[in-house]
Amino acid sequence: MRWTKSFIPTMKEDPSDAEVPSHRLMLRAGLIRQVMAGAYTYLPLGLRSLHKATNIIREEMDRAGGVEIQMTALTPIDLYERTDRIKAFGNVLMNIHVSRGDRRVHMALGPTHEEVVTDLVAKHINSYRQLPITLYQIQTKFRNEERPRFGILRTSEFLMKDAYSFSTSLEQLNEAYTAMYEAYCRIFTRCGLSFIPVEAESGPIGGDGSHEFMIPAGNGEDSILKCNSCNYGANVERADTGRKRSNTATASADMKPMTEIATPNAGSIEAVCKVLKCKPHRMIKTLIFKADGKPVAVLIRGDHDANENKIRRALGAKTIELADEHTILTVTGAPVGFAGPVGIKCDIIADHDVPLIANAVTGANKGDAHLVNVCHGRDWTLPLAADGTWQTFDLRNAAADDPCPKCDSKLGLVHGIEVGHVFKLGTKYSVALDAGYLDEKETKHPIIMGCYGIGVNRIIAGLAETCHDDNGLIWPMTIAPYEVVICPLNVNETEVMAEAERYYVELKAAGVDVLFDDRDVRAGVKFKDADLIGFPIRIVLGGKGVAAGEVEVKHRTKSDPEKYPLADGVRIVADMVRAAKQV
RNA sequence: CGGGCUGUAGCGCAGCCUGGCUAGCGCACUUGCUUGGGGUGCAAGAGGUCGCAGGUUCAAAUCCUGUCAGCCCGACCA
Known part of the structure; x- marks a missing residue:
């Protein structure tokens, strides 16, 4: 073309x-x-x-x-x-x-x-x-x-x-x-x-x-x-996540007395943190789900995101959905946003990280109130698994730096x-x-x-999106709109154009997808456009080169061109293209 | 669907706050000359219902109301 x-x-x-x-x-x-x-x-x-x-x-x-x-x-x-x-x-x-x-x-x-x-x-x-x-x-x-x-x-x-x-x-x-x-x-x-x-x-x-x-x-x-x-x-x-159950418990000496604090209208993690000046990772988020219709409290650390599929699998349920306001009121005795594990009237299932939070902040199961310094083992307790660890599960979305489930390394x-x-x-x-x-x-x-x-x-x-530099796109040979662009530097010089035409015809005959930049514009314009579009190979034919019997071949990914005898250029470029398409 | 921003020539923008002559700039485009290896230089041109509709005013790109379109953040995404 x-x-x-x-x-x-x-x-x-x-x-x-x-x-x-x-x-x-x-x-x-x-x-x-x-x-x-x-x-x-x-x-x-x-x-x-x-x-x-x-x-x-x-x-x-x-x-x-x-x-x-x-x-x-x-x-x-x-x-x-x-x-x-x-x-x-x-x-x-x-x-x-x-x-x-x-x-x-x-x-x-x-x-x-x-x-x-x-x-x-x-x-x-x-x-x-x-x-x-x-x-x-x-x-x-x-x-x-x-x-x-x-x-x-x-x-x-x-x-x-x-x-x-x-x-x-x-x-x-x-x-x-x-x-x-x-x-x-x-x-x-x-x-x-x-x-x-x-x-x-x-x-x-x-x-x-x-x-x-x-x-x-x-x-x-x-x-x-x-x-x-x-x-x-x-x-x-x-x-x-490769996290495991643990049996570590907060030492009684480190437990501070649990206290109820008024948190009017602060029902979200963000709002509670603002009122109590605490960080989300110190909080226990308590979500009430209905698993096959039965309410269950799901405990996640405040800075983590619950994963419904994991929760569903851990519960062995067919369907789960977030509970409606009425169910939440029945189970917690409080409106949405104030649920917590202490004294809740339904089953509890917790993520691995939850029992590790000492002196946690969580809902008080009472409108406009939260509890601080809540400690697992004293104020509420998870069941023990057969091996003596707390019965916790992987219930949250994985995050950066979580342990890999398949090896000892970490996830990114x-x-x-x-x-x-x-x-x-x-x-x-x-x-x-x-x-x-x-x-x-x-x-x-x-x-x-x-x-x-x-x-x-x-x-x-x-x-x-992923293959480009400051000058433009960089296509792989297999997807490039054209594999090769031919740039005669001056379309008014008959020798140059004759040579460029020959390259165009012969490269096409050799099965190469070639674009012939026959515009009467300056070299800089052709080079800029060729780089912008990102053709893998650019062939340059200029007055001096042609006179000296040379052709210039430049790969989009390389900074400098290569020079070849005019007579060999077509074969060399055709070979380059063929080689680059092999996988 | 919530929040924010922008619509002026093909592209990028200025002008709007504080209304006022023929709406301006750069690039691109057309013509001529020039130049000819990384977006040449000079000159002359063409191109606009200022997103659209209504309102205020002697006068609206500019102020007000509505509307449409586009972009960004978030929610959503078999």
Whole structure:
């Protein structure tokens, strides 16, 4: 492609409302333009990168045994009613009502396609002989984000590769899952992304039923915990801590007398700290949950965040939810915000850190009052476990410096961009949409499913976000909009242009993606634009060089160019490109 | 959905508080010359319903009310 025939609107200045690097640079480099909040047009360069990512994904999905289909973005609302996800999606689901004759048709723009694909399979797959199968598509998804932001990282319309596996057994599911997991690793590696697979909340199948693929990035919206020495990594919702139960007790000598203090209208940790001039880590936060309908007090240190999944598992409950005001009043005798373990009228479950707080501050189970110098073992007591330790649990979100659950090291908190997710779904959708198969004995079973998503735009944005310097973007060879840019320094010098044309034609013939910067602009402009866009290799042909029989080849990542004989340049560059695409 | 900020040429901004001639600057754009290895220099041009609607006033980019859009922080995110 010739620059003058393409459409590459670069910008010298930063757009004022682009904050994060990926948004700023993709705008400046002429890859994208905003249409409205959360919706972007892909210009030629951006589209080329997007296509390169989809091609890699397609190759690897096919290699992993996936079968490509294309479903519709328009989906009948009825399917979401049958799986009860209208409620789950809420405002995220983009609803459309249209009239056809005298009828009103209610549909949605698909935010994901479990329903559509499961319905398809339900209608056309009946026998165990037809399974397992993994179907996938690369298609536009729509989610009404309450707050689109960060440019391309979070949009309401985006490209997603979504795959769905259908199996007759957990073994088959695990095989499909592993195949997808490995394909994802290959895809992201080929795309030149640094990524971390982390454990995510696993849902119905349990165990290692879900992994997220995260790009470590300061602006990432997700928090993940990664062990400093072993390969353990998990998102905040999922991460276990390596903390253990203990039997240490506060020495009686250190216990100060428990006192009740009036704390009018101070029902939050923050407010109580302000009134009593204490720190959150000295407080016991008492949350009243209903576990399968039965109230239970959950004790967490004041500066920690409760983790509902951990609490649910520790209680062995099917469902848990925060208790309503009435229940709280019944159990504690106080309005919301003044609960505490001393004298509470329900079961208590505590996080590991709670009994270690000596002379703690906590609610008095009485309106507008808190207790100070509350000591475990004197003022309230946890049951003892069989080994003589206090019966405590891991009930809070993991935090930086918590011990790793897998080794002796510590966890570190990193931010990440979620670029892929693999998930063992189980039979939720196949049951709801009646997707079953007959086994050898003609017994019907629900098909066991898995789903696997990749945010294609996020591959591009994630690279832009993490691979750039002061001059602009730095693309890996596999995703770069063009692999090579040819810059003839003066388009009015016929010898230079003739040589540049030759390079252009021959590199194209050698299978290289090459952009010919044939603009009649000064060298500096071409260099600045080439750096801004981030082509991996820049070929410079100038009057002096051509006269001396030399061509200049510069890698985006290196500070100095290399010089080669004019006659060898095409072959050398073609080899460089080929080598850089090998993974 | 709560809190904050911003809408003036394609982009970045000034002017607004304290209303007043033809609304200005830099970059980009057009034409001519110039220059030709890191955003050349000179000259001449084109480009605006000052987000939109209403109000106050002799007079509104400027003051008031409403509204729309965008951005940031937080909540939310199968």
